Amino acid sequence: MDRRDFFKRTGLTLAAGALLGPRVLADEAEKRVVQEELSGKILNYNPRMQYRPMGRTGVDVSALGFGMLRLPMQANGSVDFDQSVAMVRRAIEGGVNYIDTGRVYLNGQSEQAVGKALAGGWRDRVYVTSKSPWWAMERPEDFEKFFDESRRAIGTDVIDFYHIHMIMHRGLNEKVVPYKLIEKMEKLKADGKIRFMGFSFHDRLQLFKKVVEASSAWDFCLIQHNYLDYEYEAGVLGPKYAAANGMGVAVMKPVRTGFLANLPQSMRDALHSTGVEKPDVEWALDYLWDIPEVSVAVSGMNSMADVEANLKYASKARPNMLTPDEREALGATIRAFRETPGHIDCTGCYQCIPCPHNVAIGYIFAYVYNNYLVHKDMKRAMSDYTIAMSPIQRGAPASACVNCGACLEKCPQGLDIPNLLARVKETMGK
Structure with missing residues (x-):
């Protein structure tokens, strides 16, 4: 739209300008022009959406x-x-x-x-x-x-x-x-x-x-x-x-x-x-x-x-x-989460995988077990553990750990992964 078209459109609402004031009118007219241009560029454009x-x-x-x-x-x-x-x-x-x-x-x-x-x-x-x-x-x-x-x-x-x-x-x-x-x-x-x-x-x-x-x-x-x-x-x-x-x-x-x-x-x-x-x-x-x-x-x-x-x-x-x-x-919220009693300080960096026995170590610690500690919702935790984590996609449960220790030297946090997996197995039952 060129300058002539812009002023032509604003002139159609000149009477409204007497009530709203020239600056308000200009702002509203320019806003409409911008919205029309966005509507032509953005699929399903709605001015209330970003x-x-x-x-x-x-x-x-x-x-x-x-x-x-x-x-x-x-x-x-x-x-x-x-x-x-x-x-x-x-x-x-x-x-x-x-x-x-x-x-x-x-x-x-x-x-x-x-x-x-x-x-x-x-x-x-x-x-x-x-x-x-x-x-x-x-x-x-x-x-x-x-x-x-x-x-x-x-x-x-x-x-x-x-x-x-x-x-x-x-x-x-x-x-x-x-x-x-x-x-x-x-x-x-x-x-x-x-x-x-x-x-x-x-x-x-x-x-x-x-x-x-x-x-x-x-x-x-x-x-x-x-x-x-x-x-x-x-x-x-x-x-x-x-x-x-x-x-x-x-x-x-x-x-x-x-x-x-x-x-x-x-x-x-x-x-x-x-x-x-x-x-x-x-x-x-x-x-x-x-x-x-x-x-x-x-x-x-x-x-x-x-x-x-x-x-x-x-x-x-x-x-x-x-x-x-x-x-x-x-x-502060992140700190509150990590201060939960029993929290495993795993970031899910996945440096410990692949595990020789396909244990989904990072996902089990960072996503399943720590969530459970905060909410104490075993049904939800087991859904994350058994439905959202198939052996093919993410890996095997904690019970698949044979304490081989291959993960220990890989962990940046120095976690005692086999013993922590044993704790998960005891809590989750598998």
């Missing part, structure tokens, strides 16, 4: 993404599709344009829920992601099979953001490299079947860097990060390294699979120690949105109330948004 560039892709994504793993369920164990569809569409109405699902999520029902939610014209308003599970592949051709199954379930010809799911040391060595999955991703992109290629990640920072450097065609990555686990897996340095390589950064589990959404009182008191009062979830999301390199925080939402609350928080999302007092409060 948007961020997704690396070299050239697209802007909503600061809040909808994670389709923790949908409302029915008593029979099936997804409540009616609730899920309503929630997704409300999020889209609120400006969300990034919907994250995966082939294996909820036994395939997650992709089906996305397909139902986006039917009837909603598909054109969002970017859809999905993921290819290496551990489920028995032969290289399964990659194309899983991709086509995902497209059919979602009801789309093109998947916008496609991942190799959950790259870890075992996956990289056993399937990703031998099955040439990165090359297959590059071909999908060249053929126009996906718009952007990336990977999700669960391992140590050194391996993350290796994967980033494995292809110049990576457009984005999906990592786990939150304020409690600033050293865990790719950690706080992961987004910076990915962004330095031109990649967009999506972050999963911003509330640590619900842990940071319902804090114990000691941690909540630490958050509020500097006088800043916010809901637990808002603290967790603000921490991520404060990081300039983070493109989108993918949040699993289980109810319409979750959707409405997260839309409200996302309307205020800004890079570098935290004050010094808020940063201090987050530090």
